[in-house]
Amino acid sequence: MLSGFKSFIMKGNVVDLAVAVVIGAAFSAVVNSIVVGLLTPLIGRLFNAKGMEDMQWEGFMYGSVISAIISFLLVAGAIYFVIVVPMNHMIERRNRRLGIDQDVKEEAAEDPQIALLTEIRDSLRQESSRR
Incomplete structure (x- = not known):
């Protein structure tokens, strides 16, 4: 509460x-x-x-x-x-x-699917930078 x-x-x-x-x-x-x-x-x-x-x-x-x-x-x-x-x-x-990035943040707040895709994209970027 x-x-x-x-x-x-x-x-x-x-x-x-x-x-x-x-x-x-x-x-x-x-x-x-x-x-x-x-x-x-x-x-x-x-x-x-x-x-x-x-x-x-x-x-x-x-x-x-x-x-x-x-x-x-x-x-x-x-x-x-x-x-x-x-x-x-x-x-x-x-x-x-x-x-x-404010534009990405606002889009993610509007649609949960976009937020999920953004998280997936960010995690893929992190994995590729580790290699």
Whole structure:
């Protein structure tokens, strides 16, 4: 039972999701201050408004929508460039160091027959290198 839990926790999707949630929460204060303190007044000045909240057209508050979109894009960009890109580079370096071919590994995970054939191929290579 514990090995199943360990396998579940160590899957890449669970770890990626946990990192995204934690980092997203941590960056939220920074991103909100950038949007409220810098971008909102700048965009408001472009449209001759005091801020994003004052930007409206016949009662439609499009300023808050623009602010939310900018905030989302900043959070997504920060997570991608600060977490995802370095993690992908670390995984690639580790796989190169261990001699793991990612394409073969993904194909083997999809089809058990391919995984078996890959094991047979690898064992035949080892036997031929011993001779």
